Amino acid sequence: MxxxxxxxxxxxxxxxxxxxxxxxxxxxxxxxxxxxxxxxxxxxxxxxxxxxxxxxxxxxxxxxxxxxxxxxxxxxxxxxxxxxxxxxxxxxxxxxxxxxxxxxxxxxxxxxxxxxxxxxxxxxxxxxxxxxxxxxxxxxxxxxxxxxxxxxxxxxxxxxxxxxxxxxxxxxxxxxxxxxxxxxxxxxxxxxxxxxxxxxxxxxxxxxxxxxxxxxxxxxxxxxxxxxxxxxxxxPTFFGEPAPVATPEEAVAAWLPYAQERHADGAPMTALTRPLLGLFSGRPGARRWRRILSEGAPRAGSGPGLIREALAAVVPARAAG
Ligand SMILES: Cc1cc2nc3c(=O)[nH]c(=O)nc-3n(C[C@H](O)[C@H](O)[C@H](O)COP(=O)(O)O)c2cc1C
Structure with a gap:
């Protein structure tokens, strides 16, 4: 698409x-x-x-x-x-x-x-x-x-x-x-x-x-x-095989080294956060997650730390929610 x-x-x-x-x-x-x-x-x-x-x-x-x-x-x-x-x-x-x-x-x-x-x-x-x-x-x-x-x-x-x-x-x-x-x-x-x-x-x-x-x-x-x-x-649903990750948090943890590498190669944070925006869709903290990433990514000097920051902000919300 x-x-x-x-x-x-x-x-x-x-x-x-x-x-x-x-x-x-x-x-x-x-x-x-x-x-x-x-x-x-x-x-x-x-x-x-x-x-x-x-x-x-x-x-x-x-x-x-x-x-x-x-x-x-x-x-x-x-x-x-x-x-x-x-x-x-x-x-x-x-x-x-x-x-x-x-x-x-x-x-x-x-x-x-x-x-x-x-x-x-x-x-x-x-x-x-x-x-x-x-x-x-x-x-x-x-x-x-x-x-x-x-x-x-x-x-x-x-x-x-x-x-x-x-x-x-x-x-x-x-x-x-x-x-x-x-x-x-x-x-x-x-x-x-x-x-x-x-x-x-x-x-x-x-x-x-x-x-x-x-x-x-x-x-x-x-x-x-x-x-x-x-x-x-x-x-699991169609191939009877275990899912590679169990939670969205795990997916983000797996994404971070990739984001770091690509960011070091020059990829902008807007491109490296965009695929993640919907990751918590329909779950507690989804709006906060999206807002932190979409507001933070275009800022000068933003880096992969933004993703960690957004995760830290939604994980307590998820635990409470
Ligand atoms: C933003 C956007 C970009 C799309 N780009 C392509 C494309 O490059 N090639 C293609 O075959 N279909 C493209 N589509 C159509 C989708 O592949 C799909 O056929 C259509 O959205 C219907 O499926 P869905 O209801 O699962 O979205 C695009 C759809 C959207 C919303």
Whole structure:
């Protein structure tokens, strides 16, 4: 997610779950080719499994960017065919590409050819007036023909004409049954669902339904940064493995050496506290924690001691609460 799933957020997420598959922010293919690769693609090996999400529409550029991503150690390459922003529409990529399945298949075919890691696609269930199940079916069948075996489907359509990008994440209704139908029709494809999943009971109902096809994965967006502690339950709940940390305090203790190292490398405290802001969401001391970090981080001379200070302020509140 743009502006959220940067390398610092992902490092925190990995401290909370060894199993969750992490995604980068969307990186435009041209940026991966011509831009500052260390800034755009650099990551800690601990973040793996880590998927590089690319945006773009040009087959040659995307194949080249996928090759670069593979060389940088990513576990898979994902093509964004779901983003509805104006900038994305004018560049003829993101969700607008759902109207051009043959073109997308040409792009993904070139990407599949270019790399030895999986190439996956994230899309919507439809766009504008192309929102019948048959439109989704045609898109997926065409793109799967190029060698893509995994689709992550945001279970709401995007209204490219008329709704803002933000409204497009909330207003069109979720239709998870469309994604289930897709899986039923394509048992050989890995179909994952995204949209509105905020707790593991909802996720489990998609992965292990009482009736109907089981989906192959759930992708959690906003809840994963608004309430990152959610991720701590992933390993025990879905993999029968112990969680890497037992409390948010332990996660902060594990984060501190990372923050110290990155701060010494020049990362600003605003970037090193942002992933932590929601860590105590819904728990005693949450507001205080967020306030100390968000007020303190931009101050001149702030350092990782700020995180210790914030923790000391909320731990008594948690003990009392
Ligand atoms: C701030 C923000 C940035 C996002 N950036 C991306 C992105 O870079 N690539 C992408 O595929 N989706 C992006 N999304 C969409 C989410 O991945 C997800 O599809 C959407 O929010 C619905 O899932 P959720 O209800 O779990 O959040 C973004 C969403 C938000 C709120």
């Amino acid at each position: 743009m502006d959220w799933t940067d390398r610092h957020y992902r490092y925190l997420a990995r401290l909370l779950s060894r199993r969750v598959v992490l995604y980068t922010e969307m990186v435009h293919a041209q940026a991966a080719i011509h831009g500052d690769r260390e800034r755009l693609l650099g990551h800690d090996p601990a973040e793996s499994p880590l998927v590089l999400q690319l945006g773009g529409a040009d087959a040659g550029d995307l194949a080249e960017a996928a090759r670069i991503g593979e060389a940088w150690g990513y576990s898979a390459i994902n093509l964004n065919v779901g983003c509805p922003s104006d900038r994305v529409q004018s560049g003829r990529f993101g969700a607008a590409l759902m109207a051009e399945p043959e073109h997308v298949a040409e792009v993904t075919g070139a990407m599949v050819e270019a790399v030895n890691i999986p190439v996956t696609v994230k899309c919507r269930i439809g766009i504008d007036d192309q929102d019948e199940y048959a439109d989704l079916e045609r898109f997926v069948t065409t793109v799967a023909g190029s060698g893509v075996e995994t689709f992550i489907v945001h279970a709401r359509k995007a209204w490219l004409q008329g709704l803002s990008p933000k409204a497009n994440r909330d207003i069109p209704p979720l239709r998870p049954e469309r994604v289930q139908h897709l899986k039923a029709e394509h048992p050989g494809l890995a179909i994952q669902i995204n949209g509105g999943i905020r707790d593991w009971e909802t996720a489990r109902a998609q992965l292990h339904p009482a009736t109907g096809p089981a989906l192959d994965g759930v992708m959690v967006g906003r809840a994963a940064y608004q309430d990152p502690w959610l991720l701590q339950a992933v390993d």
